[in-house]
Amino acid sequence: MRDQEPAPGSAERRLSTRETAELLGVKPETVYAYVSRGQLSSRRAPGGRGSTFDAREVERLAGRNRREGGGGSAVPGGELAVRTRITLIEKDRYYFRGVDATALAARHTYEEVAEWLWTGRLRPGVTFTAPDASVAVARRAVRALPEHAGPTDRLRVAAIAAAAADPLRFDLSEDAVLGTARILIPTLVAALPPVLGDHRDQGPLAHRLWARLSGRPADDVSLRALDTALALLVDHDLAASTLAVRVAASARAHAYAAVSAGLGVIEGPLHGAAGGLAHRLLLEVLDRGSAGPVIAEELRDGRRIPGLGHRLYPGEDPRARALFEILEGIPGAAPALAAARDIEATAARRTPLHANVDLALAVLTASSGMSYTASETIFAVARTAGWIAHALEEYGERPLRMRPSGHYVGPRPPQPLPE
Structure with missing residues (x-):
């Protein structure tokens, strides 16, 4: 369920940081790294708690990451994240x-x-x-x-x-x-x-x-x-x-x-x-x-x-x-x-x-x-x-x-x- 639904008649849909991270397949802190690099824009959520992101902008970035990385994404610290169905460690x-x-x-x-x-x-x-x-x-x-x-x-x-x-x-x-x-x-x-x-x-x-x-x-x-x-x-x-x-x-x-x-x-x-x-x-x-x-x-x-x-x-x-x-x-x-x-x-x-x-x-x-x-x-x-x-x-x-x-x-x- 989306945390921020668009207002009636509005074409804009906003996503929370958690939702954005899930859609991009990254950690929440990586979302803000994208913001600092100018790849995403953010807006303070109502009440000033957290940030929201334009869903269309997030989806475009996710699509670009899939095309360029095929499921892999760079995360701060130089680590490479690769989606896999083989082994989970936790x-x-x-x-x-x-x-x-x-x-x-x-x-x-x-x-x-x-x-x-x-x-x-x-x-x-x-x-x-x-x-x-x-x-x-x-x-x-x-x-x-x-x-x-x-x-x-x-x-x-x-x-x-x-x-x-x-x-x-x-x-x-x-x-x-x-x-x-x-x-x-x-x-x-x-x-x-x-x-x-x-x-x-x-x-x-x-x-x-x-x-x-x-x-x-x-x-x-x-x-x-x-x-x-x-x-x-x-x-x-x-x-x-x-x-x-x-x-x-x-x-x-x-x-x-x-x-x-x-x-x-x-x-x-x-x-x-x-x-x-x-x-x-x-x-x-x-x-x-x-x-x-x-x-x-x-x-x-x-x-x-x-x-x-x-x-x-x-x-x-x-x-x-x-x-x-x-x-x-x-x-x-x-x-x-x-x-x-x-x-x-x-x-x-x-x-x-x-x-x-x-x-x-x-x-x-x-x-x-x-x-x-x-x-x-x-x-x-x-x-x-x-x-x-x-x-x-x-x-x-x-x-x-x-x-x-x-x-x-x-x-x-x-x-x-x-x-």
């Missing part, structure tokens, strides 16, 4: 297509959650398999890498090799992209060198991935923990890597290239590699028997404590909570769990930060005999499904809409030619 919880993500991960496999993310439909019992030709070309490419190549190097090369072997990769129809996704994800896993000589390339994806991460045989609870971790990490709104994927998809890069863009970003220490830092911290605490001296050295050297806090969750990271609950049922994880709680409690004396998913992943990898790079692999494989979901959504938008304008702050022309 009040220390997150949701996939409106369904609690931790509940989905507790009841369904990674592949089932991925299908839900892509299509809004569940496919009970679905497993992803890759044709031998795709796996063979990816493995050859990965084997050619230097021995010191990291997990993201291997995954990125595997994705590029699989793309080169697929003559239909430029088909961006929904069915074709979904077909690519169901082949690409198991290809990435199969291309990784196994730690165990006797490895499997059949069954749930988590079972196949375990053999690439750990030299220990897996029990059912440990496999469930890995599968749940994959499902929990499948998407997390517009993280840096996901934004890179959407930019690539906006330019109509094919799905393999869009995933490669995400893999290029995920390697940073503030993103996919953060779990490895938490893993190393956890091992040091286990080695020294107490978190106190370890954290003291981290702070003395000017480093932040990995595995604690998240800018989107003022309280507890729901992904960490869900993964910790499963890890508590694994007897071999008890020492690493105790070390993680010690890290959290020690750091809380200074700042009340909760454990995030990186610390929970570190408990899983450290207690399972995995390398510190394992969490990066888990993160990248899991997030590939989310990247595909965002690429699909972006293919339905206006091409090249992810083209922000630069705010030039250099010297004004004309400047003399350099000597």
